[in-house]
Amino acid sequence: MEHLPLIKDNQYLRHFWHPVCTVAELERAKPSSFGPLAVTLLREQLVVARLDGKYVAMRDRCAHRSAKLSCGQVVGSELQCPYHGWKYDAAGACTKIPACPDSPIPNKARVERFDCEEKYGLLWVRLDSSFNCTEIPYFSAADDPKMRIVVQEPYWWNASAERRWENFTDFSHFAFIHPGTLFDPNNAEPPIVPMDRVNGQFRFVYETPPGMDVPDQAPIGTFTYHCSMPFAINLAVEKYSTNSLHVLFNVSCPIDETRTKNFLIFAREQGSDSDHLHIAFNDVVFAEDKPVIESQWPAQMMADEVPVITDKVSVQYRKWMRELSEAARDGAEAFKAALHEPVIESERQYSDLRTV
Template identity: 75%
Template sequence: MQHEPTKVDRDYLRHFWHPVATVTELEKAHPSSVGPMGVTLLNEQIVIAKLGEQYVAMRDRCAHRSAKLSCGKVQDGRIQCPYHGWQYDTKGVCQVIPACPDNPIPNKARVANFDCEERYGLIWVRLDSSYDCTQIPYFSAAENPRMRIVVQDPYWWKATAERRWENFTDFSHFAFIHPGTLFDPNNAEPPVVPMDRVNGQFRFIYETPQDMNVPDQAPIGTFSYHCSMPFAINLAVKKYTSDSLHVLFNVSCPVDDSTTKNFLIFAREQADDSDYLHIAFNNVVFAEDQPVIESQWPQDLTSDEVSVVTDKVSVQYRKWLRELREANREGREAFRKALLDPQIESNRKYADLTQ
């Protein structure tokens, strides 16, 4: 007799900021360039738009007869429903009902709105702000005037955000999935590195092997990771070949229980070559990863997988996810403690270590 797999509790993810679209996507979604645009986050259908100077996110369902607001338009600084023209302000409160303009607007004529901000050319949404202890993930190149920053088009995988995170931080797969592209196949034994928890991030450093036969576009050197929980990875690479800085910022949006919309921003200090050389290289690497990660089943992380010592990064990641999931059931203070209490393994010093 077969049993249905246990549904993974993802409620704790609602407390985090997740990217749902690039600014460019929103600008292209409607001739007005300000939306609206429909997106999905954690199975929640959301409409995003720019109302005046403010980016907004709210439930994509009119309170009147349940039409999608994302099928409407922005009118007079409000989102207008396509069905009967009801207009909603930045707080999701209906301000206009054309069919009865002289009648009071019912108090229930509103839709749920969510925290929404633009940062790094991405639009971020937080579904639950009640704990108020999470930040938009860290991108190290954002304020560096020496860096050329490029926001790539998002890419979609039929995989969970947890699986994508583990793939991006997995040292052992380089030699087998990316031989000759990103790594030398003769370097299959990675080191086990100390991992620190600081301000909601995993931080660790991996010195990749030197003198590997890989393309110039391959960002090989000293890998410094700042991984903002739960799904953002800031990988800063001091390249061996040019002694220049290259940053990859990858973050996955958990669209639903089996789909991720993935965002990549890359930045480089040496910027006299074409952006498209790097975009094409990144796409080749993703194309090598994608079929393998999409083949993993079950799609959710499962406790019956066999781990070895060189799986330390994923083992520690799974442990932290479990702690956050359990703390969420206890409440705000437990969640804040699980997320922000430092745990230091290395001998590195951190100027931003506040606890």
């Protein structure tokens, strides 16, 4: 039996911002703390570094003899190739060829540079900026002074970014994969929630059942989701147990169609408890999810999978992803409309609602 992918063309993902590493990873890569560091995004081998005070991302391939620039070093404000010492500036242009210093530098002696920015302690890269209508995803706790923010170490799964997103927003799996950890196994029937499309995000609210026997670290309460397309999830939880705010920001970097590098930032209202209690709890929950999500095959979302009514979140997600994939083939205006045109199901009001 032939399994057909739900989305056949994923080139539209190149128009979005994706995280490729933490700032801490880059700083640890070399003694200078400026990199370089090799990363992979959508099968593209990239190098990231800090040059002349700016974070940059380039193709990880010297224009001369194709050595990896990530094996080189930052010298002053330039990136030096390890093979023959060619130097590149922050724009990707070659500035020096040591073997022939008195000859003009060929015009083709440059490497492709991509949009790169730092936000929330992560480095974000956009491979295609031609549509210029996407933003770095929303993290609600970023500028809130009452919140303590922790950037966890990245974690890798042999699963697609789409599967990881669906897992994180799947209400029905809590009772079966996380019984006693995150949920009560007697609460297997979730509600059907209204979902709104606002400013390139899915927004919806899930009131989890009260009174469940779960650890204090479990972020159980009123779940408010802001899911920036395509792979970022901002989950703000008003915890029943402490009447305090807890935010989980999870976003996946699609290394390729079957592998993801995942990032988790969590924030909570200031307290005396240890960060490591929460880090350990998050690790336990993800360890429960990982083998099941990695078992899904094929790794891509398939057209022959059978949905039910309680799969509404993933059904709507798949619908929007298909729309974005198709719109990208029609150009910038079609893609912008597909991403930003509001679709409102709930009765909630949004002061930040933008129209195309």
